[in-house]
Amino acid sequence: MATDYDTYQNPLNSRYCSPEIKHIFSPRNRFTTWRKLWVWLAEAEAELGLDISPKALEQLRANTRIEDAEFDVAAVEEKRRRHDVMAHVHTYGLVAPEAAGIIHWGATSCYVTDNADLIFLRDALNTLLPKLAGVIQRLTNFALEYRDLPCLGYTHGQPAQPITVGKRASLWITDLLMDLRNLERARDDLLTQFRGVKGTTGSQASFLAIFKGDDAKVDALDDLVTKKAGFAAAEISTSQTYSRKIDVDVVHALSSFGSTCERVGGDIRHLAMFKELEEPFEADQIGSSAMAYKRNPMRSERLCSLGRKLRNYSADVEQTYSAQWLERSLDDSAIRRLTLPESFLCADACLILLNNISSGLVVNKAIVKKRIEEELPFMATENIIMAMVERGYSRQETHEEIRVLSHEAGKVVKQEGKANDLLERIEKRAFFQPILPELAALIDPNTFTGRSAKLVEKLVQQKVQPALERYRDALKNIVDAELKV
Incomplete structure (x- = not known):
């Protein structure tokens, strides 16, 4: 007999994601949500005067959670009818017989499928947002701790003016604050984009017929169901489906976050290559099966890998939206079953990685200092030139003296593999005698980092703290994430 070990498992589901995000897109939650939507529809229709008995509503409410045995019933019915929604209408009717005749009254299949998807998108965004806030908080703590520690800056992949580790x-x-804003905006937009009750082509004709041409009651039905589902408003005009442009909007925000993940992971990997920064490394962790000494940045590498996958989901939703025909076509169905859940699972996996990485970043201060000292003599030349000019010496003449000595020192470093001896050359050159007493101050790394520390503090005060204020309670419950290999 085949087991789970004999069938393909999506690693997003089996290895990388949290239980809460997997539950949102689970079959149990999907079909339970369908039943809730049928309850809300029946309740609203009863409230507006349709003949639905209290007993029917009672049975519907008592059986909203689909039980294990009912999945088999629905599967048999779906095989017979070749229609998943009608299979579940039948299955629900078996446990709520008083309501069997009014389940799905006036609705089309997309009433449950599309409204449920919008609920899942909303709930999934609400699940991811506090996790992202937690990552921002951890990195903020790290930035504040190291806001004064000088390190080399890099432009074009080459050593440049020093900044600080915190900067x-x-x-x-x-x-990441931009990602937080993007995901919040996508979530907030969803709250006014519920599909509601629109009928087969979006005209609400079936509901107008049920209510004998009463426009006000059709509007009221739409509003009632929308409020029961926890949305502020329904979209005014839809086709049979909600516009797949909504999927584009939501997944764009997730994909943008994916590009951030790849960027951050790449930075950490480069710094690990320089030995300046290391991601967490557990006591018994093995970096390489062959090279026992290695401490590979596997977390950041996985972050880059999943971030790259996440940002590519945007193409799926763009192409699906643009390929829709008129009031609807079904070529969106299969791909959305993959893209929507996977994009959220992928984002969740990235957040788990970012949580884990940011909770234990290690700064190798000795290496950071050494790398600055190796390059600082070249960077200090501008300070030395300015100090000489202040004493009345020609800038051009000083520049030439520095240029000649810098090239000599550079040759020693690049061709002989020796330490940078530019400062020793300057000290021995009589031309520079007037500034030798202040030479140590001119090459102090802390004098090269500008306003790095103050900029960190300003960012925290003016942007981070206001952005995280709404997550204050949730941040109290953020715990360190554990990873599977």
């Missing part, structure tokens, strides 16, 4: 982390925070 570099503030770049990641800034981008």
